[in-house]
Amino acid sequence: MIQDILPEHFYNQYAKREPEADSRVLLFAEEGIYIRPELPGCGEETENGESLRFPVYRELLELCGAKGCRMPELVYLFAVERETYFLAVSPEDVREIVLAADAAQTAEGNILRRISMFEVRAVQPKKRAFAAATAWHLFRWYKDNRFCGRCGGITRHGETLRMLECPACGNQIFPKIAPAVIVGVRDGGRLLLTKYANRTYKRYALIAGFTEIGETAEETVRREVMEEVGLCVKNIRYYKSQPWGFDSNLLLGFFCELDGADRIARDEEELAVAEWVDWRDIPDDEEGLSLTREMMTVFREDCRKYTSFHDAFFGRN
Numbered sequence: 001m002i003q004d005i006l007p008e009h010f011y012n013q014y015a016k017r018e019p020e021a022d023s024r025v026l027l028f029a030e031e032g033i034y035i036r037p038e039l040p041g042c043g044e045e046t047e048n049g050e051s052l053r054f055p056v057y058r059e060l061l062e063l064c065g066a067k068g069c070r071m072p073e074l075v076y077l078f079a080v081e082r083e084t085y086f087l088a089v090s091p092e093d094v095r096e097i098v099l100a101a102d103a104a105q106t107a108e109g110n111i112l113r114r115i116s117m118f119e120v121r122a123v124q125p126k127k128r129a130f131a132a133a134t135a136w137h138l139f140r141w142y143k144d145n146r147f148c149g150r151c152g153g154i155t156r157h158g159e160t161l162r163m164l165e166c167p168a169c170g171n172q173i174f175p176k177i178a179p180a181v182i183v184g185v186r187d188g189g190r191l192l193l194t195k196y197a198n199r200t201y202k203r204y205a206l207i208a209g210f211t212e213i214g215e216t217a218e219e220t221v222r223r224e225v226m227e228e229v230g231l232c233v234k235n236i237r238y239y240k241s242q243p244w245g246f247d248s249n250l251l252l253g254f255f256c257e258l259d260g261a262d263r264i265a266r267d268e269e270e271l272a273v274a275e276w277v278d279w280r281d282i283p284d285d286e287e288g289l290s291l292t293r294e295m296m297t298v299f300r301e302d303c304r305k306y307t308s309f310h311d312a313f314f315g316r317n
Contacts, residue, residue, distance in 0.1 A: 014162035067100035137245030195273035230265030242291040279303035
């Protein structure tokens with residue numbers, strides 16, 4: 001999954017620190033992130049010859065010095081092994097640095113190029129895709145909390161914790177993490193697969209939904225399955241969790257079994273497709289990023305092992 005970056009480690013503890021020359025600086029704007037394009041043959045490449053390389057502090061200092069613009073206001077995010085990451089928190093500063101970069105194009109092309117956050121899913125190396133998604137989660141939190149929701153005062157970052165505080169009223173605001181469930185509904189050798197309605201992502205997915213106030217994760221599983229496909233489930237068991245910064249989520253994966261009739265009553269506003277799929281027809285996981293696709297693969301491989309064991313033990317008719 002996207003967070004599985006071993007042997008490298010992710011260090012998310014906040015510290016008040018200054019960027020170094022090679023610190024990565026993440027610039028977000030309009031549902032996208034700015035990357036530093038590479039020439040073909042340099043580093044790890046995507047299909048179009050570009051790697052997921054972020055501009056570093058040294059490069060931005062040189063750019064600002066050459067073009068006479070101000071450096072973005074930066075806040076420390078986290079580290080992946082020895083790579084430290086900083087966020088440009090002001091949209092105005094990002095706009096100014098991007099304009100400066102546009103004016104400083106080289107013979108090889110643009111200094112900065114914006115890609116959508118959806119495109120981040122398909123680029124390498126995975127550790128930087130994870131860094132981009134996690135930074136995006138924090139960027140939206142900073143953006144949504146520039147002003148205090150209690151008194152309207154301007155917030156500032158805490159000195160020792162990843163927290164925004166209001167100097168006027170003392171309100172403390174911590175990053176928003178929204179718990180949500182991913183549900184693999186089983187019926188023998190079939191798994192319930194869905195496709196979202198009106199979403200960019202068009203591949204198969206599983207039932208999913210946010211946990212409501214006063215609700216356990218298991219209750220969320222039952223409610224979401226009933227609301228989206230009109231089915232009852234039983235034997236709910238926890239599988240695994242995943243941070244999903246693209247949507248500010250902590251995803252909780254569960255498998256469960258169909259309890260009763262298998263007739264699907266699809267919520268057409270939420271889902272474009274909802275159908276029972278035989279384990280043999282479950283597609284391969286080409287991305288290796290999401291809890292959803294891993295659960296689909298786990299179900300398929302469990303069924304494959306069971307079928308192989310059954311055939312070997314009892315003999316094939």
